[in-house]
Amino acid sequence: MEIHVENVSYRFGEREVLTDFSADIEAGRVTALVGPSGSGKSTLLGGIAGYVKSASGRVTVSSGPRSPREAPRPEHIGWVPQGANALSGRTVLDNVAIGVLSRGITLREATEIARAALDKVSLGDRAASLARELSGGELQRIAFARALASGRPIILADEPTSSLDAANTENIVELLYALRSTATVVVATHDPALIAAAERCINLREA
Amino acid sequence: MHETDRWSLALLAREATRNVFSTAARLFPVVLLAVLLGSAQASLAVQQGQGLERQIAELRAQGRNVLAATQAVQDSPVLIDRDSCEGLTALSVVERAGIQVLDAPSMDLPQLGAKVPVRPVSTTLLPELATHDAVVGRSIAESAGRGPSQRFDLVTGASGSGTVSALVGSGDGAGLGGTGAVFVAADRSIATSATCSVVLTPFADASAAAPVIAAALDVQDNPVLVSTELRETTDVVALFLTRIERFLPLLLGAIGGLTVAVVGSLRSSELAAYRLSGTSPRSLGVLLALEQSLVAGTFVTASAATTLLLAGQALAPAASVLWTIAGGLVWLVVGNIVALPVLRRRPSDMAKDR
Numbered sequence: 001m002e003i004h005v006e007n008v009s010y011r012f013g014e015r016e017v018l019t020d021f022s023a024d025i026e027a028g029r030v031t032a033l034v035g036p037s038g039s040g041k042s043t044l045l046g047g048i049a050g051y052v053k054s055a056s057g058r059v060t061v062s063s064g065p066r067s068p069r070e071a072p073r074p075e076h077i078g079w080v081p082q083g084a085n086a087l088s089g090r091t092v093l094d095n096v097a098i099g100v101l102s103r104g105i106t107l108r109e110a111t112e113i114a115r116a117a118l119d120k121v122s123l124g125d126r127a128a129s130l131a132r133e134l135s136g137g138e139l140q141r142i143a144f145a146r147a148l149a150s151g152r153p154i155i156l157a158d159e160p161t162s163s164l165d166a167a168n169t170e171n172i173v174e175l176l177y178a179l180r181s182t183a184t185v186v187v188a189t190h191d192p193a194l195i196a197a198a199e200r201c202i203n204l205r206e207a
Numbered sequence: 208m209h210e211t212d213r214w215s216l217a218l219l220a221r222e223a224t225r226n227v228f229s230t231a232a233r234l235f236p237v238v239l240l241a242v243l244l245g246s247a248q249a250s251l252a253v254q255q256g257q258g259l260e261r262q263i264a265e266l267r268a269q270g271r272n273v274l275a276a277t278q279a280v281q282d283s284p285v286l287i288d289r290d291s292c293e294g295l296t297a298l299s300v301v302e303r304a305g306i307q308v309l310d311a312p313s314m315d316l317p318q319l320g321a322k323v324p325v326r327p328v329s330t331t332l333l334p335e336l337a338t339h340d341a342v343v344g345r346s347i348a349e350s351a352g353r354g355p356s357q358r359f360d361l362v363t364g365a366s367g368s369g370t371v372s373a374l375v376g377s378g379d380g381a382g383l384g385g386t387g388a389v390f391v392a393a394d395r396s397i398a399t400s401a402t403c404s405v406v407l408t409p410f411a412d413a414s415a416a417a418p419v420i421a422a423a424l425d426v427q428d429n430p431v432l433v434s435t436e437l438r439e440t441t442d443v444v445a446l447f448l449t450r451i452e453r454f455l456p457l458l459l460g461a462i463g464g465l466t467v468a469v470v471g472s473l474r475s476s477e478l479a480a481y482r483l484s485g486t487s488p489r490s491l492g493v494l495l496a497l498e499q500s501l502v503a504g505t506f507v508t509a510s511a512a513t514t515l516l517l518a519g520q521a522l523a524p525a526a527s528v529l530w531t532i533a534g535g536l537v538w539l540v541v542g543n544i545v546a547l548p549v550l551r552r553r554p555s556d557m558a559k560d561r
Binding site: 042045046049051052074075077078079081082083085086087088089090094095098099100101102103104107130132146150152158 | 210211212213214218221222225226229230232233235476477479480481484485487490553554555558559
């Protein structure tokens with residue numbers, strides 16, 4: 001799914017974060033939004049997801065260059081947060097399954113999808129563990145598993161490596177590329193390793 | 208963006224159950240708190256009820272809720288029909304009622320002393336007279352070395368020629384105006400009396416009962432006055448019913464609801480997982496409401512279970528449970544209202560909370 005950002009400006013009170021910004025993000029690629037803190041990376045991600053309302057302009061999505069454009073809907077968006085945002089007292093499997101249960105499928109189907117996603121992020125053997133028993137890197141992999149399980153065509157990742165070491169960051173890069181086979185991946189990051197691995201970088205400082 | 212999702216209520220309920228009752232869940236300590244609060248509140252209610260019952264028992268021995276129907280005006284004697292007096296036991300507020308013959312001759316009783324007042328009364332007033340020949344007033348029995356409810360053979364006649372079965376009275380002696388008397392069953396040939404004594408149930412309103420009793424009596428010659436034996440300076444039942452502690456379940460409910468909501472706000476990074484996975488604010492609200500219901504339900508259940516356990520000692524177990532249910536409803540209302548702001552937050556902002 002392609003993302004079209006058209007002349008958006010975001011304002012918080014008196015502070016303008018992005019002004020008249022435009023970009024087209026191609027489907028099936030890993031695109032990094034880069035820039036210093038305060039440049040609007042997370043804001044733009046939130047705008048694409050519909051969580052942040054723009055002061056002007058609009059964000060639309062389309063399934064192809066000639067397809068009609070529409071406003072993004074919740075079922076288009078999967079989100080990988082900065083921390084894992086896990087339900088600490090629940091199992092790893094439950095944590096991933098909640099990424100699917102909102103689709104209205106049965107518990108059995110959700111469990112199967114969640115298990116498959118955990119296998120893809122190499123956490124299949126930890127399905128029965130409690131989330132609070134996992135390391136930071138493992139928790140972040142839960143977030144990716146949840147995004148994988150959701151099957152959404154757009155995955156937005158907000159600083160997914162901010163609290164991870166180099167080895168875990170490398171794992172995240174692999175997971176991002178695993179996601180792009182089924183989704184458009186947009187990563188807000190200032191991590192050099194992720195920036196280097198992205199197929200395209202959009203520098204918001206220049207915006 | 209208008210958010211909808213396809214969560215089923217059953218699966219949300221499953222989520223809520225696991226988020227609340229999993230021992231590793233952040234809400235589990237609140238569940239334990241709910242059990243503690245519910246049990247403590249029920250125990251306190253039982254304790255307070257027992258306190259009231261003790262107070263009433265003490266006052267009862269002094270004549271609380273014992274009424275006497277007698278002549279209203281001095282020198283204007285009344286004759287109260289015995290059947291109408293004994294028939295007062297049919298009233299729901301009347302425990303026992305019957306005539307007392309106050310002018311019967313006294314007797315010399317070797318074990319109790321000379322010129323002991325002997326008072327014929329209805330067996331409906333002293334049911335013990337159905338199985339014993341005499342009931343001995345407590346004060347006179349104590350002076351003879353006999354304790355309450357003690358059975359003994361009472362020697363009658365100056366020469367001690369006869370014995371009758373006797374029981375020392377256990378209470379109401381003062382109220383019936385004769386702790387220093389020996390009560391015997393009034394002969395059925397006695398059809399009227401100048402005095403009708405009525406023992407009300409412990410929680411009956413004596414001032415409200417008096418006119419009802421007066422109207423129910425069949426009285427000859429002159430008007431009758433129904434008055435209490437004991438003039439209480441404070442109405443212990445009214446004090447109990449208006450005590451501030453009766454609102455404790457509501458207060459605990461408000462505290463509990465607030466606590467769950469506050470813990471919920473501390474869980475915002477966890478709740479973000481739901482929102483970022485496509486759960487709409489509405490479904491998240493349902494989830495939080497279900498979690499509140501489970502914890503509030505635990506509070507009510509713990510209280511009800513404690514009340515049931517202590518039912519034998521509880522004054523009004525049903526009332527206690529109803530107050531607790533009201534407390535549970537307050538819990539739900541307060542908790543859901545306080546949790547509302549979290550539903551309006553941006554999921555991306557919630558995700559950054561720690």
